[in-house]
Amino acid sequence: MKQVSILGAGLSASSLIKYMLDHAAEHQWKIRVGDVSLAMAQKKVDGHPNGEAFVFDVKNEQQVTEVVKSSELVISLLPAMFHPIVAKACVEYGTHMVTASYVSKEMKALHDQAVEKGIILLNEIGVDPGIDHMSAMQVLDRLRAEGAEIIEFESSTGGLVAPKYDNTPWNYKFTWNPRNVVLAGQGNSQFLHNGKYKYIPYNKLFERYERIEVLDLGEFEVYPNRDSLGYRSIYGLDQVQTMFRGTIRRPGFCKAWNTFVQLGMTSDDYIFHNSKTATYREFINSYLAYDVVKPVEDKIAAYLKVDIDSDLMYKLRWLGIFKNEVIGLDNATPAQILQQLLEKKWSLESDDKDMIVMQHQFVYELKGKRKKIYSSLVVYGEDQVHTAMSITVGIPAAIASKMILTGKFDGQKGVLIPTIKPIYEPVLKELEAYKVKFIDEEIDWQ
Amino acid sequence: MKQVSILGAGLSASSLIKYMLDHAAEHQWKIRVGDVSLAMAQKKVDGHPNGEAFVFDVKNEQQVTEVVKSSELVISLLPAMFHPIVAKACVEYGTHMVTASYVSKEMKALHDQAVEKGIILLNEIGVDPGIDHMSAMQVLDRLRAEGAEIIEFESSTGGLVAPKYDNTPWNYKFTWNPRNVVLAGQGNSQFLHNGKYKYIPYNKLFERYERIEVLDLGEFEVYPNRDSLGYRSIYGLDQVQTMFRGTIRRPGFCKAWNTFVQLGMTSDDYIFHNSKTATYREFINSYLAYDVVKPVEDKIAAYLKVDIDSDLMYKLRWLGIFKNEVIGLDNATPAQILQQLLEKKWSLESDDKDMIVMQHQFVYELKGKRKKIYSSLVVYGEDQVHTAMSITVGIPAAIASKMILTGKFDGQKGVLIPTIKPIYEPVLKELEAYKVKFIDEEIDWQ
Numbered sequence: 001m002k003q004v005s006i007l008g009a010g011l012s013a014s015s016l017i018k019y020m021l022d023h024a025a026e027h028q029w030k031i032r033v034g035d036v037s038l039a040m041a042q043k044k045v046d047g048h049p050n051g052e053a054f055v056f057d058v059k060n061e062q063q064v065t066e067v068v069k070s071s072e073l074v075i076s077l078l079p080a081m082f083h084p085i086v087a088k089a090c091v092e093y094g095t096h097m098v099t100a101s102y103v104s105k106e107m108k109a110l111h112d113q114a115v116e117k118g119i120i121l122l123n124e125i126g127v128d129p130g131i132d133h134m135s136a137m138q139v140l141d142r143l144r145a146e147g148a149e150i151i152e153f154e155s156s157t158g159g160l161v162a163p164k165y166d167n168t169p170w171n172y173k174f175t176w177n178p179r180n181v182v183l184a185g186q187g188n189s190q191f192l193h194n195g196k197y198k199y200i201p202y203n204k205l206f207e208r209y210e211r212i213e214v215l216d217l218g219e220f221e222v223y224p225n226r227d228s229l230g231y232r233s234i235y236g237l238d239q240v241q242t243m244f245r246g247t248i249r250r251p252g253f254c255k256a257w258n259t260f261v262q263l264g265m266t267s268d269d270y271i272f273h274n275s276k277t278a279t280y281r282e283f284i285n286s287y288l289a290y291d292v293v294k295p296v297e298d299k300i301a302a303y304l305k306v307d308i309d310s311d312l313m314y315k316l317r318w319l320g321i322f323k324n325e326v327i328g329l330d331n332a333t334p335a336q337i338l339q340q341l342l343e344k345k346w347s348l349e350s351d352d353k354d355m356i357v358m359q360h361q362f363v364y365e366l367k368g369k370r371k372k373i374y375s376s377l378v379v380y381g382e383d384q385v386h387t388a389m390s391i392t393v394g395i396p397a398a399i400a401s402k403m404i405l406t407g408k409f410d411g412q413k414g415v416l417i418p419t420i421k422p423i424y425e426p427v428l429k430e431l432e433a434y435k436v437k438f439i440d441e442e443i444d445w446q
Numbered sequence: 447m448k449q450v451s452i453l454g455a456g457l458s459a460s461s462l463i464k465y466m467l468d469h470a471a472e473h474q475w476k477i478r479v480g481d482v483s484l485a486m487a488q489k490k491v492d493g494h495p496n497g498e499a500f501v502f503d504v505k506n507e508q509q510v511t512e513v514v515k516s517s518e519l520v521i522s523l524l525p526a527m528f529h530p531i532v533a534k535a536c537v538e539y540g541t542h543m544v545t546a547s548y549v550s551k552e553m554k555a556l557h558d559q560a561v562e563k564g565i566i567l568l569n570e571i572g573v574d575p576g577i578d579h580m581s582a583m584q585v586l587d588r589l590r591a592e593g594a595e596i597i598e599f600e601s602s603t604g605g606l607v608a609p610k611y612d613n614t615p616w617n618y619k620f621t622w623n624p625r626n627v628v629l630a631g632q633g634n635s636q637f638l639h640n641g642k643y644k645y646i647p648y649n650k651l652f653e654r655y656e657r658i659e660v661l662d663l664g665e666f667e668v669y670p671n672r673d674s675l676g677y678r679s680i681y682g683l684d685q686v687q688t689m690f691r692g693t694i695r696r697p698g699f700c701k702a703w704n705t706f707v708q709l710g711m712t713s714d715d716y717i718f719h720n721s722k723t724a725t726y727r728e729f730i731n732s733y734l735a736y737d738v739v740k741p742v743e744d745k746i747a748a749y750l751k752v753d754i755d756s757d758l759m760y761k762l763r764w765l766g767i768f769k770n771e772v773i774g775l776d777n778a779t780p781a782q783i784l785q786q787l788l789e790k791k792w793s794l795e796s797d798d799k800d801m802i803v804m805q806h807q808f809v810y811e812l813k814g815k816r817k818k819i820y821s822s823l824v825v826y827g828e829d830q831v832h833t834a835m836s837i838t839v840g841i842p843a844a845i846a847s848k849m850i851l852t853g854k855f856d857g858q859k860g861v862l863i864p865t866i867k868p869i870y871e872p873v874l875k876e877l878e879a880y881k882v883k884f885i886d887e888e889i890d891w892q
Contacts, residue, residue, distance in 0.1 A: 201733075267634055
């Protein structure tokens with residue numbers, strides 16, 4: 001039996017672990033699932049004969065060595081900063097590794113050693129990054145093979161609540177790490193538009209969104225990701241005129257979220273005085289100029305130049321940000337306070353289902369004609385365990401792991417991401433069985 | 447002869463070095479002036495019989511040791527990050543040290559050792575920090591000695607061009623490190639207003655200015671410093687209702703400067719693509735949405751919601767930011783590009799003189815009556831060498847150095863700042879001879 005170790009058994013691991021267990025008997029795998037919480041690992045293994053749960057601590061060097069040494073392949077779903085620890089052991093003991101995280105500098109530095117050992121360290125094989133790379137490259141490679149010149153490329157992804165359960169004024173619920181949602185976009189964004197570099201500071205990010213339509217789901221808005229240009233060369237798009245990557249929300253979200261950005265309430269840089277005893281009302285009031293007469297709501301509406309009866313103000317009131325409710329957090333940053341409030345209102349309820357929405361837009365020229373392809377994906381969660389997020393993050397990594405273990409990727413080695421055909425083609429093909437299938441629409445363009 | 451070493455002989459060192467040389471014969475001092483540039487140090491020493499110029503490199507450990515070991519006192523005007531290197535040697539060899547910089551953590555950590563050695567490491571004895579501490583504490587200590595309760599304290603400082611030479615639409619010229627001016631305020635600001643903590647993110651900083659009047663100089667505007675609360679305990683103001691520290695500019699500056707902040711052009715976090723070949727016009731256009739028809743000027747005016755003929759737009763045009771002039775900088779950040787442009791327009795001309803403006807506002811209650819004191823200082827530069835900045839930064843440090851050397855501060859030891867009477871009183875008194883004298887105006891309040 002080949003041993004496969006999965007490190008991390010959190011929410012996003014469910015679909016991945018299920019896939020690996022489902023295929024374990026056929027391929028004679030022993031699937032060991034390690035987590036700091038044994039209960040969590042046991043729950044995911046669920047007594048499967050080919051599975052085994054164990055307590056795993058990435059800071060225990062000896063344990064990392066043992067796990068890696070005894071495994072044919074390790075799938076790491078640990079927080080991204082821990083990947084290099086595991087990867088170094090993999091390089092030493094000749095064990096393959098798969099992650100859904102971005103390639104860090106430390107990871108990249110292991111490429112030559114991995115090649116030498118003949119192993120694969122495959123990263124960015126989740127949803128975003130992951131499915132986005134694979135689906136975009138499949139279209140790009142096909143168009144270029146036909147002789148097309150790519151003029152524009154835009155790509156956006158969002159984790160949202162499925163329409164049937166979309167019953168809040170923000171049209172948003174947390175389907176992923178809430179902290180990342182609160183901190184999203186901090187820094188500067190850059191992209192390329194009609195041959196011109198464009199930069200957007202954080203304070204303007206949620207005012208510079210675009211509108212898109214996705215299949216029969218109607219309108220969405222897309223705000224720019226931090227760095228749209230990082231994959232320009234990797235995608236072979238050095239000559240492209242427009243390159244943009246963004247995050248998808250429902251209309252009205254960005255403008256309302258911008259309130260917190262403008263006020264400075266998403267900052268994670270300092271401790272808010274009295275976060276234990278202050279109320280949410282005092283919290284928001286701390287970002288507004290002192291006024292003896294005007295209530296907070298009036299100050300906010302004036303500050304944002306919106307009507308007190310506007311949808312935007314309703315969204316804010318609905319969150320409870322104006323309530324005289326005590327925050328009760330010790331030494332919390334503004335971002336932590338905001339997150340606590342949002343988690344009360346934006347959490348998925350027990351029977352809610354989530355969805356992943358992704359859309360690429362390609363403008364290309366072929367034989368003197370300009371055309372545009374909208375390539376769209378919608379994946380719905382099956383239930384609270386196999387959410388759309390868990391499926392789209394975990395199944396690509398699981399399929400790729402299977403292919404490594406069964407020798408389908410033989411010939412590949414080193415630190416890889418799934419932008420190459422030998423990887424993305426079979427993975428995308430099998431993903432269709434999991435309802436992960438893009439729908440392309442093509443129109444004439446200008 | 448007692449040896450005194452002055453490290454750093456840049457523009458701000460002129461008045462300090464002159465003072466030390468002027469008093470050298472009387473006190474039998476040998477004044478050694480060290481700089482990376484021997485020419486610079488020689489120019490400042492100017493052949494004075496008690497002076498000596500030398501090449502100094504703070505990264506040369508052996509030289510630091512030699513200089514500190516042979517000196518009775520070292521005045522460091524090096525960039526603040528180098529102070530701890532010198533301070534550690536001072537603690538080891540029992541040499542006093544004076545700086546005009548904020549006390550860093552590393553400096554603070556040397557307190558006990560300095561006390562043990564019986565030496566003084568006196569910091570924050572320039573203008574801001576320096577004169578602000580001393581003058582504020584003098585009033586505060588006097589009021590409290592009379593039994594007053596301090597209700598509000600606000601303190602603002604600005605380095606500006608003297609009115610006679612104030613001939614630009616921005617009413618501003620660089621009188622200090624231009625880079626600091628471009629980067630000013632990045633991060634979050636916090637202060638206390640009527641008992642409420644107030645926080646302002648960078649993107650709102652230049653919209654939340656206050657108006658003040660200073661003596662017969664007319665109106666100024668004041669934007670908040672990053673941390674107004676750091677000195678609350680040190681000043682003994684834990685019970686104060688309002689505490690605010692700010693930076694002084696002429697009216698209209700903040701709103702116009704805010705353009706660059708809003709657009710993101712003050713960022714120092716990333717390299718602007720093509721900074722070598724792009725024009726300033728392309729630079730600013732990179733921060734605006736793509737538009738086929740509208741010229742940049744129209745986009746900016748619309749973005750800022752101002753008239754194309756407004757003063758604000760005139761200020762921007764006057765800078766040349768819309769010109770098709772090539773930037774020509776290698777791998778520059780937006781802040782570096784902006785700084786280069788500003789240096790062309792905001793530099794002092796050869797016969798210009800600068801000024802320092804400072805104003806404290808104290809509201810206090812004594813015997814049931816509430817009063818307000820405006821304590822104001824205006825210092826004009828004498829010429830291009832002895833600028834107001836050089837005088838107000840250098841003379842307090844020089845006076846304090848003299849007092850340490852002549853035993854006037856005997857009994858003081860450790861890491862100090864001039865918030866204590868034994869230091870601020872004699873220094874402020876002697877500063878009057880250099881036209882550094884506050885004028886107090888008191889009125890009934892409410």
